[in-house]
Amino acid sequence: MGKQNKMGKKIRKFKTGANRDTDENKLDYEGFLSPTVLRRFAEYMHKHRIQSNGKLRTSDNWQKGIPLEVYIKSAWRHFIDWWLEHRGNKSREGIEDALCGLFFNVQGYLHEYLKMANLKKKKCDECGNKYREIFIVDGVFLCSRCKKKYLNKRKTF
Numbered sequence: 837m838g839k840q841n842k843m844g845k846k847i848r849k850f851k852t853g854a855n856r857d858t859d860e861n862k863l864d865y866e867g868f869l870s871p872t873v874l875r876r877f878a879e880y881m882h883k884h885r886i887q888s889n890g891k892l893r894t895s896d897n898w899q900k901g902i903p904l905e906v907y908i909k910s911a912w913r914h915f916i917d918w919w920l921e922h923r924g925n926k927s928r929e930g931i932e933d934a935l936c937g938l939f940f941n942v943q944g945y946l947h948e949y950l951k952m953a954n955l956k957k958k959k960c961d962e963c964g965n966k967y968r969e970i971f972i973v974d975g976v977f978l979c980s981r982c983k984k985k986y987l988n989k990r991k992t993f
């Protein structure tokens with residue numbers, strides 16, 4: 837561990853003789869995520885694949901796109917279920933499903949947000965101009981000027 841190669845990059849050498857770059861500065865999914873939580877989430881997602889007509893929805897159906905406001909409204913319902921359970925009350929589906937539902941909405945919201953934020957052509961939905969920096973407010977793309985106007989208008993209601 838800690839040895840440097842010619843390029844000045846740290847490498848680690850295993851007893852077997854194999855060597856690799858060190859893990860420093862690499863995203864550690866194995867450490868960051870919980871396998872038991874992800875399995876429980878997958879069970880939740882699987883349960884919700886069955887549609888009202890009895891047919892199975894594809895697992896990645898949500899990636900086709902769900903509006904941000906749908907995610908945030910659903911997140912509120914699941915959050916309230918979580919809170920009810922936390923305070924010793926009964927909720928619609930119990931605390932595990934409430935947490936999985938919230939997890940789904942958080943992931944879906946972030947998925948959509950990143951998709952929008954990564955769009956190359958950033959156009960303001962209000963004025964139609966293209967800008968280097970675009971903000972997403974209530975699921976709408978706004979330039980800094982239109983964002984200011986929008987937020988001021990909202991305050992007056």
Ligand SMILES: [Zn+2]
Nearest residue numbers: 960963979982
């Ligand atoms: Zn604008």
